[in-house]
Amino acid sequence: MGTIITVTSGKGGVGKSTTTANVAVGLAQAGKRVVAVDFDIGLRNLDMILGLENRIVYDSIDVMEGRCKLSQALISDKRSKNLFFLPASQTKDKSALKKEKVRELLEVLKKDFDYIVIDSPAGIESGFENSIFLADEALIIATPDVSSVRDADRVIGIIDAKSEKAKEGKEVKKHVVINRIKPEMVESGEMMSVDDVLNILAIPLIGVIPEDKKIISATNVGEPIVYDKNSLAGEAFRRLSRRILGEDLEFLELKSKRGLLGIIKGLFS
Amino acid sequence: MSLFEALFGRKKKSAEAAKDRLKIMLAHERVHALPYIDDLKKDIIEVVKKYAEVNDIKIKTEKNQDIDFLEVEIVLNSPSKD
Numbered sequence: 001m002g003t004i005i006t007v008t009s010g011k012g013g014v015g016k017s018t019t020t021a022n023v024a025v026g027l028a029q030a031g032k033r034v035v036a037v038d039f040d041i042g043l044r045n046l047d048m049i050l051g052l053e054n055r056i057v058y059d060s061i062d063v064m065e066g067r068c069k070l071s072q073a074l075i076s077d078k079r080s081k082n083l084f085f086l087p088a089s090q091t092k093d094k095s096a097l098k099k100e101k102v103r104e105l106l107e108v109l110k111k112d113f114d115y116i117v118i119d120s121p122a123g124i125e126s127g128f129e130n131s132i133f134l135a136d137e138a139l140i141i142a143t144p145d146v147s148s149v150r151d152a153d154r155v156i157g158i159i160d161a162k163s164e165k166a167k168e169g170k171e172v173k174k175h176v177v178i179n180r181i182k183p184e185m186v187e188s189g190e191m192m193s194v195d196d197v198l199n200i201l202a203i204p205l206i207g208v209i210p211e212d213k214k215i216i217s218a219t220n221v222g223e224p225i226v227y228d229k230n231s232l233a234g235e236a237f238r239r240l241s242r243r244i245l246g247e248d249l250e251f252l253e254l255k256s257k258r259g260l261l262g263i264i265k266g267l268f269s
Numbered sequence: 270m271s272l273f274e275a276l277f278g279r280k281k282k283s284a285e286a287a288k289d290r291l292k293i294m295l296a297h298e299r300v301h302a303l304p305y306i307d308d309l310k311k312d313i314i315e316v317v318k319k320y321a322e323v324n325d326i327k328i329k330t331e332k333n334q335d336i337d338f339l340e341v342e343i344v345l346n347s348p349s350k351d
Binding site for chain 2: 154186190192196
């Protein structure tokens, strides 16, 4: 039986879809059979980040409403042969997702895949509930700013209330991924550090992703950064994926490339 | 404080402000997320209704270090004077 990992955040725009895409690719590259599922109904993005937008014929709502078979809607990724993608519907409204239909779909996927990685919509409305209620694990994405951390805290607080696993007395594994760390700002005291955020959120860390311009270019061309062997963010996502698989790996040491003033400052401190 | 800071002065860094503000904010908010708070409120109203007329009930929760507070304020209808 596969594991359902829901990628969520509370605040929008912190990197949920990017993380979903990269974790899905990372897990597939490690040999697992993976399906990335976009649950952001009406506002899908995962398709473009994965570079699969041109291959969509059917979506998850079509499957749930019986207009097509699951195998017709699943898109196989050409670069990672173990990776499949199930797109969200773009036209229908969010309430189109029905809980019991979602359950049926996810149960079928669990039989066929090792990992089901769900990109959840922002916010804590019904779309969030549909993405989380069957999750075995949750990745909470936060950037080191007050709004994102505050909303992440809210989401962490309601995951158990929405989860069926928690209702059965089992634990939904919750981990935080801290995204868009800018080392030079952390060093100068103008951005909260990883430790600051962890201290506030009080759930274990599973990934630290540095701010990396290459992520924008990767998204531009629809090729997740995790494929890029020379990128720091790519390496961070590879490590994140391997930690999900249970490996105990060190976190990347993120340091700024210091300018002259930084070097002088460093001499004095 | 480093020598650099001693020489060039130091004002409170914004990251520290962010931390402090978040800690205070979340101490108030966390408890709103208690899953049973609405049910608890309903039950308290039911109990109080047995004895008095209730106008309003305010439930405040707060988390401070290791202590959780639950503050319940019940506004009773003042009994008629005839």
